[in-house]
Amino acid sequence: MKFKVSAEIDYEVKAPSTLILNVHALRTAHQTVIDEKLSIAPYLKIEELAATNGENRFVRLDIPDTGPISIRYEAMVDNYYEVKDHSNLAEIPVSKFDPSVLTYLNPSRYCQSDKLYRLANNTFGKISTSFEQVFAVTDWIHKNVEYLSGFTNSETSAYDTVTQQAGVCRDFAHLGIALCRALTIPARYFTGYAYQLNPPDFHACFEAYLGGDWVLFDATRLIPLNGLVKIATGRDAADAAIASIFGDVYCTNIKAACEFVDEQPFKPIYYTRSIFDGVTYL
Template structure:
């Protein structure tokens, strides 16, 4: 079990009455337990906590008045050790996919899998199926793209990235998700905190559905998957924006951290992982 301390501090200059929708609280599920947590808003605001959608994304909504706004979140999460020998993890046949997983085969805003059937089949159609095929998709994505902060924006899609061949973590995830879906493997986007991510920031990675479970993957190799703490889950980044703002406000600081507090940290570099992380 890993014990991870995470948190973030966000500052805004607010110009008019503004509603903030924040999706930065650690998710609660069978794989991660939140043992302590705090959310401070300065100046004090009434906040509303709600769950969005069937996946349990935790959203905080607050009405800010003009002025400076500081949001500080901290949490300690215990991650269950869910390593699995990935050697024999296969794909689930289409006719056996659970009904609630089927929608993760559909194309979404930033993951146009419906345009990529031939592309994916040509690149990955001859490979062994299962965990190793998703690993091949991650490796291909890692090798084809250059991690280039600033090279993409909020409306950049997987197909855009496949042409320009540069992107950041969300783009890597969108590309890999799109290729998985095009191959018939359900895949979805996960936002989270990540230990040993440099520079520290929120992270975006993905899950693929294999052998009746979701497994975590990250095509960026920027941080060990075993140190990922899930915030939100969705079809793509459109569903798990860290902050959605209705009103006039300007971000003046985003500071994010995540530390492994386990007695003896076992987090390995992500390109060394030979065991799958079953996540949900």
């Protein structure tokens, strides 16, 4: 499936500063970047940085002068999504996890799984399979946390979201990750461009490591699962922020868009029907 994605970000620079941007569509085995363009006005030299945590394509901009700066990114991306029968997913013990997966079992800045251990195990611990546990986690979040734009801020953690029972996509993702890790299920943060999101914006959800694969979940249920173009993954939003600012810089405008441009009709994929009704399927 082909998507055209774009981002517009404008800043006002008050002093020489550095920006680390994370807006490029990720290249993966299931996601091909056909073509892309990044433009910056006024012109600045960029440096692409190697990922150290998770998957990303960071670029660094050193900004020597003050004044406005405009960043524009657009790309054509071809995505492939595989739908699997969760009942056939093998349960892999921690002793068999690849070392690269182990970091996603640990608490992180926004995902304090150690503080949510009792909640996770009392609520989901008796569910028989890992997939059904993760599905139950996302179902519980969807039912118990209100999606409320502007309610939280950059300091809000998964523990805060349980208490406040409200948040945005970032908070839904952090809570899902924390509860999964508390159940000894590796989970990581996912940020991307989102098709059919209204209003258009960047979107956050999470991936759980099940049966040797990273499987996508979205407790907000705002968009189809196959309507996402991946930008980055990481332990939490600290690893996958759209922009990290070092200096006296203020964002004045930010927009993101995702358009479906494939010749074939779009067929949305959702996880449907709660396991509490006795049925789960993709």
